[in-house]
Amino acid sequence: xxxxxxxxxxxxxxxxxxxxxxxxxxxxxxxxxxxxxxxxxxxxxxxxxxxxxxxxxxxxxxxxxxxxxxxxxxxxxxxxxxxxxxxxxxxxxxxxxxxxxxxxxxxxxxxxxxxxxxxxxxxxxxxxxxxxxxxxxxxxxxxxxxxxxxxxxxxxxxxxxxxxxxxxxxxxxxxxxxxxxxxxxxxxxxxxxxxxxxxxxxxxxxxxxxxxxxxxxxxxxxxxxxxxxxxxxxxxxxxxxxxxxxxxxxxxxxxxxxxxxxxxxxxxxxxxxxxxxxxxxxxxxxxxxxxxxxxxxxxxxxxxxxxxxxxxxxxxxxxxxx
Amino acid sequence: xxxxxxxxxxxxxxxxxxxxxxxxxxxxxxxxxxxxxxxxxxxxxxxxxxxxxxxxxxxxxxxxxxxxxxxxxxxxxxxxxxxxxxxxxxxxxxxxxxxxxxxxxxxxxxxxxxxxxxxx
Numbered sequence: 001x002x003x004x005x006x007x008x009x010x011x012x013x014x015x016x017x018x019x020x021x022x023x024x025x026x027x028x029x030x031x032x033x034x035x036x037x038x039x040x041x042x043x044x045x046x047x048x049x050x051x052x053x054x055x056x057x058x059x060x061x062x063x064x065x066x067x068x069x070x071x072x073x074x075x076x077x078x079x080x081x082x083x084x085x086x087x088x089x090x091x092x093x094x095x096x097x098x099x100x101x102x103x104x105x106x107x108x109x110x111x112x113x114x115x116x117x118x119x120x121x122x123x124x125x126x127x128x129x130x131x132x133x134x135x136x137x138x139x140x141x142x143x144x145x146x147x148x149x150x151x152x153x154x155x156x157x158x159x160x161x162x163x164x165x166x167x168x169x170x171x172x173x174x175x176x177x178x179x180x181x182x183x184x185x186x187x188x189x190x191x192x193x194x195x196x197x198x199x200x201x202x203x204x205x206x207x208x209x210x211x212x213x214x215x216x217x218x219x220x221x222x223x224x225x226x227x228x229x230x231x232x233x234x235x236x237x238x239x240x241x242x243x244x245x246x247x248x249x250x251x252x253x254x255x256x257x258x259x260x261x262x263x264x265x266x267x268x269x270x271x272x273x274x275x276x277x278x279x280x281x282x283x284x285x286x287x288x289x290x291x292x293x294x295x296x297x298x299x300x301x302x303x304x305x306x307x308x309x310x311x312x313x314x315x316x317x318x319x320x321x322x
Numbered sequence: 323x324x325x326x327x328x329x330x331x332x333x334x335x336x337x338x339x340x341x342x343x344x345x346x347x348x349x350x351x352x353x354x355x356x357x358x359x360x361x362x363x364x365x366x367x368x369x370x371x372x373x374x375x376x377x378x379x380x381x382x383x384x385x386x387x388x389x390x391x392x393x394x395x396x397x398x399x400x401x402x403x404x405x406x407x408x409x410x411x412x413x414x415x416x417x418x419x420x421x422x423x424x425x426x427x428x429x430x431x432x433x434x435x436x437x438x439x440x441x442x
Contacts, residue, residue, distance in 0.1 A: 077390040077411070113392060113410060140431045144392070144408040185398040185428035186436055227368075228434040285367035288390050 063170045066094050066101040066131065067215070067303040069252030070272035072141065073122045074112035079275035079288035080296060083112075084121065089321045090273040090302050091129045097304060101131045102169070107252035107270060108139025108180065108217030114146070119154055138163055139217040139253065140180040148181060164195050166202050172307055172314075173206055175199065177216040179231045189218030189231035196233060200240045211246040211307060211314065219251040221260060221267045224280035229254050238265065248314045250303070254286070257301070257318045268316050271301035297321040362386065363437065365393050365409075365429075370437035379441050382418040387411060393435065398426040405430075 071087050080086060094101065104126070111118035119142075126134055136155040143151055148162055159165040162178040177199070179189035191199075203212070214220065220237065222230040231237075241247050247265040255277035260267040275288040276299040283289065291299060298320050306315040364371050365387045377383065385395045387409040395406040395415050403425060406415035419425065419441040429435035 079390065113408060141392070144394075144431070183430055183433040185426065185433055187433045226434070228432055285369070285389075287368065 062309050063172055063307040064097075064099050064101045065103050065105060065169075065305050066097070067105045067107060067250050067252075067270050067305060068094075068273055069107040069217075069270040069303075070109040070139065070255055070274055071106070071122055072109055072112040072272065072274035073118040074115055075274055075288075077275075077288060079290045080300075083274040084125065086297065086300050086321060087122065087125050087273045088128070089297065090300070091125060093302050093319065093321055095128075095130050099306075101304065103131045103133035103135065104129065105174075105176075105215050105250065106134055106136045107215050107250060108137050109141045109252065109272075110136065110139070111142055112274075114142055114144040114150060116150070119150070135167070135174070135176060135215075136163075137176045137178055137216055138180055140183070143180060148178075160198055161194055164198060170307070171309065172211045172213055173203070175202065175212065175214045177214060177220075177237070179216050179218045179220070179234075184232075187232055188225060188228055189216075189234075191231060191233050191237055196236050196240075199237055203240055203244070206244070208243045209245055211248070212241060212244050213248045213250065213305070213314070214241070215250040217251065218253045219258075219267070219269055220249050221262075223254065223258060223269070227280065227286040229280065229286075241265070246313050248305070248316065250305070250316075254280075255289075256299070257303075259316070264313075266313055266316065268303070270303040271299065271318065271320070273300055273302070273321070276300065363395075364388055365435075368393075368429075368432055368435055370435060373436075374438045374440065376440040376442060377419060379420055379422050380418070381441070382416050383439055384414055384416040385409070386414050392431065393429045394431055395427055396430045398428060 068090055072083055073087070075083050094104070110122050138148055138151045138155075142148070152159070152163055156163040159176075162181045164176055164178050166173060166175045168174070177191060177195065179191050181190070182192060183190060216231070218231055219229055220231050220234040224230070245264055249265060249267045251267070251269045252272070254269050255272035255275065256269065256279065257271055258269045276291060277286050278289050301318055301320040304317045304319065306317070308315070361375070361377055361381055361383050363375060363383060363385045365385060366389065368389065368391075370385070375383065385406070387393050388411070390411060392408045392410050394408055395404070397403040397405065404417040404427070408431070409415055419439060422441045425439045425441065427437055427439070
């Protein structure tokens, strides 16, 4: 955007890609259907009224993909008795994007109870989406009772360990990580030694100019450890990514959008397609949050990501299902 | 006059007190029932209640998940003394503690949830 508007924030005093006022404004909007864009290393926040304008400017990118998360198929409690309907609404939203995304990332909690029929239902609904490829990482709800064997059989073809892997798309290196296995009492998400070693090796031969997208279920930053919203050994993982000029970290798990920019790393969490969860510390527990039925789709959503070659960072756009 | 009213009141109070005493045995039954119910651990708002439960050896403890989200009950030792399947809303898991000791456990899905059973 060359023309600055009042609701666009471009003061980057520390040259760290973020200005405090902009960040706070963005945080205030997050989860209420507004969105933020990180473009050219500068965080910009926009009001919903400017969505079409923004779409026109960022959708010229070379690579466009969409992130969905926490579909919790099988959940049927008061916070959303129709998770099938809201996942279908997410697919409609994806199919309505002005530039069709090339593929989808699902950042876990596909199912609610790891039941085969729950996975089957999600697979069936996602077949209705225009992008045909879906790349998955498991959430803790996808690996219940069988240490993730079923997840691996369904989605883990060609992956390593508990289901981690990497792939390239148009010069962008994607890394899917698993941080929901072997959780320790009192602890947070865990990547574990084997996965960290693999990660170090995976990025070793990449040029620092290669844009990275890292996706995993539980946030890879210490978002709210009191509720388990963080990953024990994420600092070690991020240390291996230090040399890269552009790292975008996409997570789910917390059922609301949050973002943080730290140096060259942009952290972003996506909304759920099933039910919202409270803001950190604003309730007795992180359990499902019941909102009036007519407001539910305002707090569910998808995340659209665009990459324009030569630009410092990827544009991350959240939109609600409303 | 005032005094006799007071005394009458006192007697009434005593009678009521005796009434309570009369059900005194019931009272001890109640406390036994309380003990029984204390062998239940309820899962509410992502926490185990009571967090620490003390029971005599041979007691069967039952956990009930009252959250909208599934949880598990898994001992922290290795090999695991007990490990529930995933408990959906209102599902239960029981384990009988025969050996005295302290048993720490957690929810393997939400590991911030921890609890303890002390067996005497």
